[in-house]
Amino acid sequence: MATEDEVLKKLRERDAFAENDKADGIAQRGIDKGYATLSPAQQHVLEPYMSLPCDGVEDPGGHPNDCSKQLQGAELLQALDDEGYYDALLCEDCRSDYYDWYE
Numbered sequence: 001m002a003t004e005d006e007v008l009k010k011l012r013e014r015d016a017f018a019e020n021d022k023a024d025g026i027a028q029r030g031i032d033k034g035y036a037t038l039s040p041a042q043q044h045v046l047e048p049y050m051s052l053p054c055d056g057v058e059d060p061g062g063h064p065n066d067c068s069k070q071l072q073g074a075e076l077l078q079a080l081d082d083e084g085y086y087d088a089l090l091c092e093d094c095r096s097d098y099y100d101w102y103e
Contacts, residue, residue: 003074004035007050010080016049023049052076055088057098067094 008030011017017024026042027049035043056067069091071079079089086098 002035003077004050005031007073007077007080008035008046010077011049014080014083050076052079052089054079054091054094057088057090057094057101059097060101065094065097067091069093 008027012024012027012031017027023045026038026045029042030038030046035046038046051070051072054067054069054071056065058064071089071091075091076089079091082095083089086095090098
């Protein structure tokens, strides 16, 4: 399964398309038939969902690191997989900071 297909599946599981029926239907088609089979217009509808900002982390003093990284592709998939553990979408750098500060 391609990374985009897996990202769509994870996004749909977290109800990312709940407020947009059109995007939800296209996402389901992408899950069923593959993201690569979607037309450019359909991929354009899903484009805003395929890149999400890192939530960043706070150091033990409560100061946010103000991460501005956009997660996409395999890194977004990893962040979605780990979201339950961190209770946030985190890039690799923020996951590393988290371990340095809290583990």
